[in-house]
Every structure is written in C-alpha cells, then in structure tokens.
Amino acid sequence: MSPKDESITRAGLGRLAAGERKTVVVIGGGVSGLATAALLARRGHAVTLVEKNPTLGGRAGSRESGGFRWDTGPSWYLMPEVFAQFYSLLGMTPEDELDLARLDPAYAVWDGERGGTEPIEVRSGRANVRALFESLEPGAGATFDDYLDSAGHTYALALRRFLYTRFGARGLAAAFARRDVLAVAPRLVPLLLRNLHSFVSGRFRNPTIRKILDYPAVFLGSSPYRTPALYHLMSHLDLDDGVYYPRAGFTTFVESLRRAAEREGAEILTDTEALEIKARTSSSVSRYTSRKPSGIADWLRWNVPYLQRKGPVLAGAFTRATGYGPREYVATGVRIRTAGEPNPRVLPADAVIGAHDIQHLEEHLLKEDRRTYPQRYWDKKTPGPGALVLMLGVRGELPELRHHNLLFASDWKGGFEAIFGGDPHVPDPASLYICKPSATDSTVAPDGHENLFVLVPVPADVDDAGGHVQDPGALGFGDGDPEDPDDPAQAVAHRVIAQIAQWTGVPDLAERIVERHVITPADFAEDVYAWRGTALGPAHTLAQSAMFRTKNASRRVEGLYYAGSSTLPGIGLPMCLISAELAVHAVEGTRAEVPMQPQDRHGRR
Numbered sequence: 088m089s090p091k092d093e094s095i096t097r098a099g100l101g102r103l104a105a106g107e108r109k110t111v112v113v114i115g116g117g118v119s120g121l122a123t124a125a126l127l128a129r130r131g132h133a134v135t136l137v138e139k140n141p142t143l144g145g146r147a148g149s150r151e152s153g154g155f156r157w158d159t160g161p162s163w164y165l166m167p168e169v170f171a172q173f174y175s176l177l178g179m180t181p182e183d184e185l186d187l188a189r190l191d192p193a194y195a196v197w198d199g200e201r202g203g204t205e206p207i208e209v210r211s212g213r214a215n216v217r218a219l220f221e222s223l224e225p226g227a228g229a230t231f232d233d234y235l236d237s238a239g240h241t242y243a244l245a246l247r248r249f250l251y252t253r254f255g256a257r258g259l260a261a262a263f264a265r266r267d268v269l270a271v272a273p274r275l276v277p278l279l280l281r282n283l284h285s286f287v288s289g290r291f292r293n294p295t296i297r298k299i300l301d302y303p304a305v306f307l308g309s310s311p312y313r314t315p316a317l318y319h320l321m322s323h324l325d326l327d328d329g330v331y332y333p334r335a336g337f338t339t340f341v342e343s344l345r346r347a348a349e350r351e352g353a354e355i356l357t358d359t360e361a362l363e364i365k366a367r368t369s370s371s372v373s374r375y376t377s378r379k380p381s382g383i384a385d386w387l388r389w390n391v392p393y394l395q396r397k398g399p400v401l402a403g404a405f406t407r408a409t410g411y412g413p414r415e416y417v418a419t420g421v422r423i424r425t426a427g428e429p430n431p432r433v434l435p436a437d438a439v440i441g442a443h444d445i446q447h448l449e450e451h452l453l454k455e456d457r458r459t460y461p462q463r464y465w466d467k468k469t470p471g472p473g474a475l476v477l478m479l480g481v482r483g484e485l486p487e488l489r490h491h492n493l494l495f496a497s498d499w500k501g502g503f504e505a506i507f508g509g510d511p512h513v514p515d516p517a518s519l520y521i522c523k524p525s526a527t528d529s530t531v532a533p534d535g536h537e538n539l540f541v542l543v544p545v546p547a548d549v550d551d552a553g554g555h556v557q558d559p560g561a562l563g564f565g566d567g568d569p570e571d572p573d574d575p576a577q578a579v580a581h582r583v584i585a586q587i588a589q590w591t592g593v594p595d596l597a598e599r600i601v602e603r604h605v606i607t608p609a610d611f612a613e614d615v616y617a618w619r620g621t622a623l624g625p626a627h628t629l630a631q632s633a634m635f636r637t638k639n640a641s642r643r644v645e646g647l648y649y650a651g652s653s654t655l656p657g658i659g660l661p662m663c664l665i666s667a668e669l670a671v672h673a674v675e676g677t678r679a680e681v682p683m684q685p686q687d688r689h690g691r692r
C-alpha cells in the first residue's frame with residue numbers, strides 16, 4: 088500500500104463510501120487551496136495540491152529580512168465565527184491553532200480633513216463607538232445604534248442564507264424563498280439599489296464618521312461609491328464583533344492549514360506548476376451523438392444530450408447559461424511541472440479544483456473551447472484595486488502609531504475615482520493603511536525596532552495576457568526596483584513615507600528606516616498570477632456579488648471547480664474558507680445552503 092493509500096484509509100473514515108471517493112487535484116496553495124485540500128482529504132478523497140511557488144500561502148505570504156518578518160497580505164482577522172466553523176469541520180478550534188489577540192483600540196484614524204497629528208481611536212463595541220460618534224456629531228450616537236442594528240441583522244442573514252450557497256437554481260430558491268428573507272425584502276432591496284456612501288451620508292454628516300463607515304468597502308476590493316449599501320453589514324465586524332490578530336502573524340494560520348491538510352492525508356507539492364487541465368469529450372454527449380434515442384422516455388431522460396446531438400449550439404448554450412445538462416468535456420487530470428524534474432507529467436484526477444485567480448486558470452490552463460469564462464467575460468468585469476505594499480523596518484519605537492492605522496485623505500471621492508474611474512492614477516495624497524504588528528507581537532521585529540506594513544490602494548495595473556506589466560507608460564509601477572531611482576513605485580513609496588511622517592507626527596521617519604521593500608501590482612501578477620495584478624480579486628460591486636459572482640463550477644468541463652477570492656462568496660480569508668466548503672459540495676454533488684455540520688471520522692455528527 089502506498090503512503091497515499093494508507094493516508095486515504097486513515098483519513099477516509101468519514102461518511103463517504105468507497106465508491107464515492109475521488110481523486111482530486113487542487114491547483115494553488117493559498118488559503119482557499121489549503122482549506123479545500125484539508126476538507127476534501129478529511130472526507131476521504133485522495134487529494135494532491137500543487138503550488139507553483141516554493142512556499143505556501145499565496146497572497147497570505149510572509150517575507151523576512153534583517154531580523155524583521157512581514158505578513159505580505161492579510162492583517163485583519165475578522166468574522167471569527169467563520170474561522171471557528173471551518174476549524175470545527177476538521178475537529179479543531181481556532182484557539183488551539185492560533186494565539187489570537189483582540190486589539191484595543193481596533194484602529195486609529197487620521198483624517199486629512201481634521202488636520203493635526205492626533206488620531207481618533209476607534210474602540211470596538213457598541214457603547215464605545217456610540218460615544219465616539221456622539222462626540223464627533225451630536226445626535227449621531229442614536230443614529231449609530233440603528234445603523235449597527237441593521238448591520239448586525241444583515242450580517243446574520245447573510246451568514247444564514249447567502250454566504251454558504253452556490254446559488255444553483257435550488258440554492259437560489261433556498262436563499263430567497265425563505266420566510267426570514269421575504270420578511271426583510273422591503274428593507275433589503277433598497278440596500279441593493281443604492282451605494283454604501285449614499286446610505287452612510289444620508290445618516291451622518293460628520294466626514295470622519297462617514298469615512299469610518301465607508302471604509303469597509305475597501306476590504307471588499309471596491310469603492311463605497313460603487314458597492315451596494317447591503318455591505319454596511321461589514322461595520323458589524325470591526326465596530327461590534329472586534330478586530331483580532333494572530334500573534335506571530337497570519338503565517339501561523341497558513342501553517343495551521345498546511346498541517347491540517349497533511350494530517351488528513353493530502354499530498355502537497357510545492358515548486359510545482361499546473362500547466363494544463365486535461366479533459367476528454369464527455370461520454371454522455373458522445374454516446375448520444377452516436378445513436379438515436381429509442382423512445383419518449385429515453386428522450387426525456389436524455390433530452391439535453393439529444394438536443395446536443397440535434398443542436399449542439401443550442402444545448403451547449405443552455406448548459407453554459409444555466410449550469411444544467413452534461414458538460415461537453417470531463418476533467419481527467421492536470422499536467423504539471425515540478426522544479427528540478429526534467430519533464431512535465433500528468434496527475435490523473437476525477438475532479439480538479441482551481442484555487443487561484445479564475446481568469447488566469449481559464450486563459451492559460453484550458454483550451455479555448457473549454458472555457459466558461461473567456462476573455463470577453465473578464466473584459467466586462469471590474470477588478471479590485473492593485474496595491475503598493477511597503478514593508479518597512481524602523482529603528483526605535485513609534486508610539487504615535489497603533490496596531491492598525493488608517494489615513495483618510497480629504498478628497499475621499501476623488502481618491503476612489505482615481506483608482507476605479509476612467510482616468511486611473513495614484514491619488515495624492517492617498518488614503519492608506521498602516522499596520523504596526525510590532526505593537527502586539529514581539530516576534531516581527533528585532534528589539535528596539537518597529538515593523539510597518541503600508542498598503543496603498545492603486546488602480547489595477549497589469550494586462551490580462553499572462554500577468555505581464557502593461558506598456559510601462561500605462562501606470563508603470565514596474566517591479567519596484569530599489570536600485571532604480573526613477574522607478575515609479577519607489578517614487579510613490581517615497582511620497583507615502585513623507586505623508587505618514589507628516590500626518591502622524593514622526594518627522595524623522597525616513598531617516599530611521601533600516602529595511603525597505605516594495606511590492607507592486609506586477610509582483611502580484613508574477614507571484615500568484617493575479618488577474619490584472621489586483622491585490623484582492625474582482626471587486627464586490629452588485630454585478631459581482633452573490634448570485635452574480637463567478638460561479639464555482641465550470642460549465643464546459645465536468646469535474647472542474649473553483650475556490651478562492653475570484654469565486655463565491657468572495658474576497659478575504661473568511662470567504663476563502665467558505666469557498667472551500669462550497670468546493671466540497673461541488674465535488675460531491677451535494678446541496679450547499681448552510682454551513683456544513685462537523686462530523687467525526689466515522690461520519691457521526
């Protein structure tokens with residue numbers, strides 16, 4: 088028995104019968120890929136995960152230099168109940184795996200409109216935020232109570248009905264034809280039809296309050312002027328639920344996923360790139376294209392393949408439009424290339440999970456006639472922002488900064504227009520985010536130093552043709568070459584450091600920087616094959632949310648499914664964990680409506 092067979096026996100004690108076990112290849116070792124691999128292996132499937140880079144984590148990466156360690160991606164641990172739900176499916180708890188600190192204050196805000204170097208501290212908890220808002224705008228406290236109630240109810244409804252579904256026809260009915268959803272429909276529908284900013288500014292006058300309530304749109308890779316007001320639910324997370332940080336960084340979360348996946352029997356191959364998804368013509372289609380249906384029952388049973396024989400265009404279009412009916416192709420494996428091995432080889436598979444940006448997968452790993460989402464689909468989509476990320480090591484302490492820090496520019500709307508509008512450019516001054524994890528975590532900087540991670544949202548800046556930087560004249564961040572004084576990314580970095588120094592009252596910041604690294608959209612495109620170099624994925628506009636977001640199953644290739652931030656339910660670590668559950672439903676052909684029930688390894692609940 089091979090080690091893999093042994094591991095299947097060990098992990099395959101769930102409720103799956105032998106005939107239900109599948110061989111699955113997961114492409115991508117980011118959070119969604121690792122989470123999917125862990126869940127599938129736990130259920131007894133034979134899972135191999137391939138990751139092109141030498142390290143796991145994808146966008147949730149880590150970089151070390153000069154005694155500092157930076158998380159290169161996530162820094163806000165929100166929606167703790169989603170992490171708890173995910174871990175419960177593996178018989179684990181977040182508390183066992185992560186050393187979570189609740190941050191107080193949750194964050195500090197410098198608003199260019201207010202001026203001065205003293206920030207506003209935002210402490211989570213209804214009473215704290217009510218008092219803060221009341222101090223900024225008399226009467227706003229009571230309005231905030233209503234706002235937070237609405238955010239909390241909407242969030243609970245989203246968790247109950249809209250996040251854990253694949254939005255198939257039955258899923259749609261299950262999500263919408265419910266008494267609790269119908270009862271609030273008169274309140275929900277207007278929230279879909281107006282944008283978040285108009286919803287907020289209709290309730291609050293104070294510009295800083297408005298920005299605090301608008302800002303969560305950025306977590307969704309969007310702008311408050313383009314994202315539906317329904318997403319005011321996000322304020323429940325930072326203002327009520329609380330903001331957490333896993334000590335020793337988000338890399339501990341990635342590591343915990345890796346351990347779980349391997350413990351459940353998944354095989355993880357790093358330095359291994361998926362080159363092509365192999366597929367054969369579907370036998371149900373070929374069978375019925377080679378004989379006539381024998382009667383009405385046969386016709387009814389196989390009407391779609393029959394149509395496919397009679398009118399392949401019509402039937403194919405039907406399947407692609409609805410997701411129903413047999414696919415023209417069936418996934419059979421993945422051709423991979425492992426660094427150091429002379430030749431590519433094929434990993435056979437009954438199912439393949441693409442757990443990285445779907446645009447890249449469809450464009451580069453599938454032949455043209457097998458793509459559900461061809462380039463013309465992406466041409467109409469709105470990417471989330473790109474990011475210039477600065478990782479700084481600073482000598483001496485920075486008491487001026489808290490763990491999370493937000494700098495809000497006066498020209499709020501102009502900043503979002505610069506990123507998402509028709510004339511893309513880097514706003515100046517930019518609204519930006521600074522994380523100082525060394526406030527909470529002694530492992531991320533040498534003694535007597537601070538660790539800073541600065542995120543400047545910028546327009547998506549890479550073309551779709553395989554992650555190459557556009558004509559450098561476009562936005563031309565290039566690769567942030569520190570040796571090149573003319574590199575535009577370095578120029579923005581320089582400007583941003585000066586802005587932070589001035590706004591937060593640290594005039595000698597630039598001189599105290601002992602480590603400085605810049606990540607650009609081109610790096611995202613190269614490192615994780617990010618669509619247009621976007622840091623987060625497709626923006627959560629109305630047209631790219633819930634049932635309108637890219638679905639998690641190919642409509643042309645049976646057995647090809649997706650997970651991660653470009654599919655349902657969307658952007659961020661919690662969403663990636665949910666996408667892993669949805670991928671398991673897709674592989675097993677089960678209905679996704681609500682969070683899965685934890686099972687022990689014998690299939691008992």
Ligand SMILES: Cc1cc2nc3c(=O)[nH]c(=O)nc-3n(C[C@H](O)[C@H](O)[C@H](O)COP(=O)(O)OP(=O)(O)OC[C@H]3O[C@@H](n4cnc5c(N)ncnc54)[C@H](O)[C@@H]3O)c2cc1C
Binds near residue numbers: 118442443542614
């Ligand atoms: C700067 C930044 C800040 C963020 N902040 C937060 C935050 O505070 N909180 C939060 O919850 N979320 C945050 N996010 C979002 C979150 O990190 C992402 O949503 C999530 O990590 C995406 O995971 P994923 O698995 O979908 O994709 P990815 O992380 O992109 O993983 C995909 C993986 O697939 C690999 N791959 C691609 N193509 C192939 C191939 N052909 N063969 C093999 N491997 C391949 C890539 O190398 C990569 O490792 C942030 C993201 C960024 C970039």
